[in-house]
Amino acid sequence: MPSALSPSWLRRRARSQNVQGVVSIQEFGEAERTAKDIAEQVAKFFSQFRSDFLDVTQRARENFANQEFAQHQINSQIRLLLHRQLVNQCVEVINPALEDLEESMKRELWVSARRIFAQAIAWRSDSELAETFFNSVTRRLFTLVGFDDDLEFRWFGGIALPVVDPGQGEVLTFRLRTTTEKLIQAVLEAFDIGQDWQNLQRDSANIASAIEKHLSETWEATMPVEIDVLKPVFYRNRGAYLVGRIRYLTRVSPLIIPLRATDSGVVCDAVLLTENLTSRIFGFTRSYFHVNTKEPGAIVAFIKTLIPLKPVAELYTAIGYSAHGKTSLFRAIYRHLSNSTDRFEAARGIPGMVMTVFTLPSFGVVFKVIKDTFPPSKKITRSQVMDKYKMVFAHDRVGRMVDAQVFEDLAFPRERFSDELLQELALEASRSITITDTDVIIHHLYTERRVYPLDLYLQEMPENLVLSATLDYGHAIKDLCAANIFPGDLFTKNFGVTRHGSVVFYDYDELTLLQDVTFRAIPEARSFEDEMSSQPWFAVGANDVFPEEFKKFFRFPDAARDAFDNVHGDLCEPETWIEMQSQHEIEAPEFFPYPEEVRFDIP
Structure with a gap:
């Protein structure tokens, strides 16, 4: 019996529809089976992506313990490519069943596949990542401008992150019994970093002293009541981090313990106790963490309690899920547009010779579009500019380069653009921009966090x-x-x-x-x-x-x-x-x- 992904029956159905204009019950059943097969294929490749992603992520512990920092960088490069690779493989498998169909029939199948896929992933603790994967496949198979409610998973409303209860799921909770130093020692002993501690007593004393000083200055208390710590260790470059929080009554303070591996054992290098320092750790100028978790949403929810001003998109990106971070940013942009009235305008500063840069004053992001032509002093091509941004994405940004996300075929309401900006885009970036009576369609766009x-x-x-x-x-x-x-x-x-x-x-x-x-x-x-x-x-x-x-x-x-x-x-x-x-x-x-x-x- 031929696979339901075989397009032969679909061609027969198309011919039948052209002649009769009627769909039989048998044909409807075949279409549903094909949609089911498509959904299963997408789910299979997504599961493979998650498996490969976690496999590479888990290597970070051994790399850290053995001080294999060059190998960790290689693994980071490998992991960055996984999402695109698995999406491409999925498209190669599914495309033959769709490429010869009329657009209306192709859409009908995909709508059914989306419904079946949604049911299949509802139980998963990473369903938000699955939706992003499905959307990535969708945008490879269909020519979409802006977004498509029928074909994609779209949600521009509020986001309910998982509830993270102390002592449950991905969180360990430690209660004060005697002294702060003993409490910290219990926290450190709960983690197997892959190497012995160089001096556990010294590190516990250092951290406890810093905590008590901080609490006495900020909370007028001297000792924490409870400490919550995420079970996964956060690895990045040469460092590892324990990520937690101190709780006292209704108050919460971040507790980040950076670790270094040495020939004589693991050392606690510092303790970070403020929102400002914690935000830097998860900043948009850093490489992505390696965090071994099957519940990324729970990890993001916990970190959000430490740095509530940090956008959800940046937190998903910070823990390695850049594709979903991009999805979250996309949704945040459109959600903000529906709840604001200001207009896009040219960004402050001297205009660039390669990019047209604009921003929405009420939203902390800049939008960058490559210009059609560059002055003679810029000996570079459009494709080379794009390669530079790919290079930044893959390189260690060491806290000194702003992370950039690339989008294709976004559509924004024309009425939200200032007249001056519309004129500049039409004159300078016509290869990347289509302006209609109602929309400004941007075919290739970079976004970055806005800085001064x-x-x-x-x-x-x-x-x-x-x-x-x-x-x-x-x-x-x-x-x-x-x-x-x-x-x-x-x-x-x-x-x-x-x-x-x-x-x-x-x-x-x-x-x-x-x-x-x-x-x-x-x-x-x-x-x-x-x-x-x-x-x-x-x-x-x-x-x-x-x-x-x-x-x-x-x-x-x-x-x-x-x-x-x-x-x-x-x-x-x-x-x-x-x-x-x-x-x-x-x-x-x-x-x-x-x-x-x-x-x-x-x-």
Whole structure:
């Protein structure tokens, strides 16, 4: 008997409909079986995705314990590709049954498949991820603009995250019996990190002392009553993290314990007890955590109690589910549009030469569209720009590059765009934009969290904040280079300041790997004519960079200029960059997503 996915009966049905205009009970049954087979295929590939994803995620524990940091990076790269790979494989299996059908019949089948799939995943603890997977397959098989209520799982209403009760599911609860130090020791002993603790008593005492000091200053209490900790350990890069919360009466405080693996055992490197520090750990400028859980929604719900201002989309992304993070952002955008009245407008700052950037003032995201043409100074193509963004997605962002999501064929109401922005989009980005009487359809779009453009920040902020941002700008460049990233264009307009005061990079069209750059000193002029010439008197290779010229990028207010020169003047010396290249070849440095001053003083 032929498979129900075989399109032969569908062709017969189409011919029958053309002749009779009637669907028989037998044909209806065959259509339902085909829809069921389609739903089962999507469910099978989704289950394979989850299995492969968790298999790679589980390797993080061994990588951490054995200090196999290079292997962990490889596993991170593998995991990033899994969702797209399994969606592609699913499409290859399903497409033959649909490709020859009339659009109306194809839609009818898919509507039935969606209904059956929804019933099949209702019991799953990761059903939200299953819906995202189904939508990804749908958008590969159908040409959709905006969203389609019939074919996709769409929900723009409120989101009810799982209820996370203390001591239940993914949460361990510890109650104070004697001292805070004993309580913390019980917490640490509950986790098998894959390696012995270097000094459990010392670490417990360090953490307990920090907790008691924090509580006495903020809650006028000295000891926690209960501590909840998520069972899964959070692994990322060289670090591991225990994620929990302190409860006292109705109050909650984050409790994040960063861990480091050493040759002599695992060390508790710090304890983070504020919403601000916790938000940085789960920030949009960091790589994704490896968290071994079958209930990602419960993990997100718990973290949301620690940092309630952090968007759900960013939390799903932070724990590795970037595809569902993208879905959550998509829904948040449309939900916000239905509950606001302001209009899209050009983003603040100097307009870019490669991207048209706009924003909705009441929503903390910027939207970036590639322009049709670039000026001659930008020796780059459209496809190369897209490759740069793919590179950022896959690279360790070390807290210095803003994560970007890419969308295709989004439709927004035309009435929500300012006239000036509509004119700019029509003139500058017609390849990426279709403007109709009612909608603005964006065929290729990047979104990023909105930050304060650094050039404006330096003009508008008080002197103390300007000084801090100026110095952090230099640190940001050095951190990027330590991660093998050369920003290319160092003008402050390409950097921004987060609400935590960190300087980050967000303009990627000239970004390249540090190892691919040749840093050179400018040769001495041979004559007065050479020195006065507007053209270089020496040969310049395509990848040659002259750090002595960087001073033209470093434009700061007078009060901050001297401080920058004192701390980061070496950025104008080629030897500094060559040294950073050589250091990266030896061993990639360690980046801590929390301030140096909160780290424990451990010999």
